[in-house]
Amino acid sequence: xxxxxxxxxxxxxxxxxxxxxxxxxxxxxxxxxxxxxxxxxxxxxxxxxxxxxxxxx
Amino acid sequence: xxxxxxxxxxxxxxxxxxxxxxxxxxxxxxxxxxxxxxxxxxxxxxxxxxxxxxxxxxxxxxxxxxxxxxxxxxxxxxxxxxxxxxxxxxxxxxxxxxxxxxxxxxxxxxxxxxxxxxxxxxxxxxxxxx
Numbered sequence: 001x002x003x004x005x006x007x008x009x010x011x012x013x014x015x016x017x018x019x020x021x022x023x024x025x026x027x028x029x030x031x032x033x034x035x036x037x038x039x040x041x042x043x044x045x046x047x048x049x050x051x052x053x054x055x056x057x
Numbered sequence: 058x059x060x061x062x063x064x065x066x067x068x069x070x071x072x073x074x075x076x077x078x079x080x081x082x083x084x085x086x087x088x089x090x091x092x093x094x095x096x097x098x099x100x101x102x103x104x105x106x107x108x109x110x111x112x113x114x115x116x117x118x119x120x121x122x123x124x125x126x127x128x129x130x131x132x133x134x135x136x137x138x139x140x141x142x143x144x145x146x147x148x149x150x151x152x153x154x155x156x157x158x159x160x161x162x163x164x165x166x167x168x169x170x171x172x173x174x175x176x177x178x179x180x181x182x183x184x185x186x187x
Contacts, residue, residue, distance in 0.1 A: 001112075001157070002156055002157065004160075007112070007157065007160045010108065011160070011163060011164060011167070014101055014104075014105040014108075014164075014167075014168075014171075015167065015171065017097065017101055018097075018098065018101060018102070018171045018174070018175065021094050021097045021098070022094075022174060022175065022178045027093075
């Protein structure tokens with residue numbers, strides 16, 4: 001797998017999963033918190049990527 | 058103040074719990090009866106570590122002359138027995154020319170650090186903080 005986006009999403013998935021399971025007890029809360037973390041990772045990465053886009057290096 | 062026998066036993070149990078939790082991700086939670094959490098950690102963290110190896114990440118050596126490499130090695134070894142199994146099988150040499158090398162390193166290092174968090178969480182559960 002060479003897609004940077006997919007690798008980043010996979011990384012975000014694992015980290016979100018572990019954080020959600022550590023910090024919440026109820027499965028519903030874990031799912032909600034994990035989804036929020038995962039979305040936050042992806043959105044933040046895309047926003048930062050676009051902010052870096054004009055840089056020449 | 059001198060600890061009672063029960064407290065000493067409890068402290069010994071906590072040390073054993075932390076060691077087991079470090080050695081095999083999720084075992085601490087399984088030990089404490091948190092089965093679903095333990096199974097998630099038991100599967101997710103070794104898989105994350107294996108993905109890091111598949112992405113040709115490097116298991117860093119303990120080089121005291123280079124503090125950052127030493128810290129990365131410490132994070133790598135935090136995954137527990139999986140680290141020693143991988144090194145004994147010859148994995149983790151790393152390929153700096155691979156496109157996914159840095160991703161592999163990130164997966165390997167973060168898997169270890171997450172296992173430390175899991176171990177601390179198991180400790181917190183054991184002492185009744187959670």
